[in-house]
Every structure is written in C-alpha cells, then in structure tokens.
Amino acid sequence: MSERLYLIDGHALAYRTYFALTGSGFQGTSRSGEPTAAVFGFTSVLLRLIEKESPDYLAVSFDVGKTFRDEMFPEYKATREKMPDDLRPQIERIQEVVDAFNIPVFVKEGYEADDVLGSLSRIATKQKVHVVIVTGDRDLLQLVNEDVSVSLPGQSLADAKLYSPSDVAQKFGVTPDQFVDYKSMVGDKSDNIPGVAGVGDKTARRLLQQYLNLENIYSNLDKIEPRFQKKLAANKENAFLSKKLAAIVTDLELDFDLGACSAPAHGNFDIKKVEQLFRDLDFRTHLKKVAMLA
Incomplete structure (x- = not known):
C-alpha cells in the first residue's frame, strides 16, 4: 500500500464545521468570550483524521483573497453572503492550530x-503517494482518479464519504473528468457560475453520456433536439466561460517537500505549544487526545 498524503481544504472545512456546530446549537465560546465553534470543529476533524486514518503526510491550504477568476468574471461568487463576523477571527485561530502541529x-x-490542492495532488502523485483531499466542497471531485480520493462530509462531522472515480460516477452520473463540463452547463448558484440557462441536471448528464465533453456537444449541436440546441447555441459563451471558472488549476509551481509534510507524531511538533493553545481555547477534551500523540 502506498503512503498517503492528506490535504485539508482549510476555508471549506472551517465553513462546514462552523455551520454544522452552530446550526446544532453548539455554544462554541471560550470562558473569555471568544467564539470557537469553527476552531473546535476543525480541530476535531484534524485529530480524528490523525487518530483514525494514520496519515503519513499532512498539509493544509487556505484561500488568500481575489483570484484570476474574479478578473475573468467580476460577478464570480458575488451572490455569496459575507463571512459571519464571528467566523473571521476563527480562521486565524485555525491557522494557529495548524502551525502548532507543525503542519x-x-x-x-x-x-x-x-x-x-489540485497542483499539490499532481506533484505528490508523481512521487508515488496516494492523495486524499479533505474538504466540504464538491468542486474538488473533478480531481478524483486512481491516485486521488476526495473526502466529503455526510450528515455529521464524523460521517465522511471517501469518493473514488466509481463513487463519483454512481453518485452524480458523470465521471470526475466530466465534472467541469457538467458544471459548465448546469452552472453553480453558490459560486454564481452562469452555465446554460434552461439546461438542468438530467439533460447535462444525458448529453455528457452521449458526447463525453462540452466541446463534443457543441461540435454535434445539429444532432441535439431543437429545444436544447437553441439554448446551448444562445449560451455558448456562458458555457465556455463557466468551464474556465469551474476548472481547477493543477499546474502551479509550488515549493513542495514531501518529507516536511510528515504527519504530527512524537517529536515532530511542540506539544507544549499545542496544549497551551487548547487551554486558551478551553478545549479540554482535545487536550486528552493530543497527549496520545506525544
């Protein structure tokens, strides 16, 4: 069995844990009054991952602001609600947790x-490492192949589903390679990706099953039933814009050292730093778990 690198989608996991816990009535406040729901949830997932999955390597990525997609399409993600006021400072705390574990x-x-994450996956798999991406974002499913799996949460934080290529096909009716083409037609309200107006889930899947990708669909437009032919023709520009917006970049140059990503274990992180941070956050249950790693 090959070694495994777990890549954590920092902001996506922070959002997911924040809304999961606050939505269930979890107070998420330290004795000093600091909001901690997202930090607690993120740390719970991290510790459970280390304990249950025993990863060989771990790394995290966070969003850092505006991207080329905003320049390409200023309305990209414009419909999203702004980050909750009590979540913003928790992102910094989560980064402190990650740093304390030397990840x-x-x-x-x-x-x-x-x-x-897409680029790290490409680099790591060339080094014969199996990659598991931990996220709350289905967009990452386009990266799934025999060497890359994606873990998405289920009904609870502890209930995660690991997706292989066959799992993606069974669940969504398209292959990972077709996921971007699918989104190019159906769009994405959460990211404000327009897609093709009037083409929904069933039609997009049927077209991809027949023509395999967006380019082939447009090359065979004259063979498609008239009502969808008209919609596709009228929205061709939006379809290909949507594909550019939805496609994850996988060829970034990154300073990646696999050895530096060794998962937290005895001797490779400062347990006193972690314990002090957990005391500051009143994470008493986590204190017991981290002691087992030392």
Missing part, C-alpha cells in the same frame, strides 16, 4: 485553495 500551509496569490 505545512500552502497558498498562492491569485489562486484559490482548490487550485493549490
């Missing part, structure tokens, strides 16, 4: 964490 963080100006 490398990778970011790239002008690109999203998705692009960094």
Whole structure:
C-alpha cells in the first residue's frame, strides 16, 4: 500500500464545521468570550483524521483573497453572503492550530485553495503517494482518479464519504473528468457560475453520456433536439466561460517537500505549544487526545 498524503481544504472545512456546530446549537465560546465553534470543529476533524486514518503526510491550504477568476468574471461568487463576523477571527485561530502541529500551509496569490490542492495532488502523485483531499466542497471531485480520493462530509462531522472515480460516477452520473463540463452547463448558484440557462441536471448528464465533453456537444449541436440546441447555441459563451471558472488549476509551481509534510507524531511538533493553545481555547477534551500523540 502506498503512503498517503492528506490535504485539508482549510476555508471549506472551517465553513462546514462552523455551520454544522452552530446550526446544532453548539455554544462554541471560550470562558473569555471568544467564539470557537469553527476552531473546535476543525480541530476535531484534524485529530480524528490523525487518530483514525494514520496519515503519513499532512498539509493544509487556505484561500488568500481575489483570484484570476474574479478578473475573468467580476460577478464570480458575488451572490455569496459575507463571512459571519464571528467566523473571521476563527480562521486565524485555525491557522494557529495548524502551525502548532507543525503542519505545512500552502497558498498562492491569485489562486484559490482548490487550485493549490489540485497542483499539490499532481506533484505528490508523481512521487508515488496516494492523495486524499479533505474538504466540504464538491468542486474538488473533478480531481478524483486512481491516485486521488476526495473526502466529503455526510450528515455529521464524523460521517465522511471517501469518493473514488466509481463513487463519483454512481453518485452524480458523470465521471470526475466530466465534472467541469457538467458544471459548465448546469452552472453553480453558490459560486454564481452562469452555465446554460434552461439546461438542468438530467439533460447535462444525458448529453455528457452521449458526447463525453462540452466541446463534443457543441461540435454535434445539429444532432441535439431543437429545444436544447437553441439554448446551448444562445449560451455558448456562458458555457465556455463557466468551464474556465469551474476548472481547477493543477499546474502551479509550488515549493513542495514531501518529507516536511510528515504527519504530527512524537517529536515532530511542540506539544507544549499545542496544549497551551487548547487551554486558551478551553478545549479540554482535545487536550486528552493530543497527549496520545506525544
């Protein structure tokens, strides 16, 4: 069995844990009044991952601001609600947790964490390492192949599903390679990706099953039933814009040292630093778990 590198999608996991816990009534406040729901949830997932999955390597990526997609399409993600006021400072705390465990963080100006994760996956698999991406974002499913799996949360934080190529096909009716083409037609309301107006899930899947990709669909437009032919023709520009917006970049140059990503274990992180941080955050249950790693 090959060694495994777990890549954590920092912002996506922070959002997911924040809304999962606050939505369930979790107070998420330290004795000093600091909001901690997202930090607690993120740290819970991290510790569970280390304990249950025993990864050989770990790394994290965070978003760092505007990207080339915003320049390409100023309305990109414009419909999203702004980050909750009590979540913003928790991102910094999460970064402190990651730093305390001596887990490398990778970011790239002008690109999203998705692009960094995609590029890290490409680099790592060339080194014969199996990659598992831990995220709350289905967009990462386009990266799935025999050497890359994606872990998405289920109904609870502890209920995660690991997607292989066959799992993606079974769940969504398209292959990982077709995921971007699918999104190019159906769009994405959360990212404000337009897609093709009037083409929905069933039609997009049927077209991809028949023509394999967006380019072939447009090359065979005259063979498609008239009502969808008209919609596709009228929205061709939006379709190919959507494909550019949805496609994850996988060829970024990153300073990646696999050895530096060794998962937290005895001797390779400062346990006193972690314990002090957990005391500051009143994470008493986590204190017991981290002692087992030392």
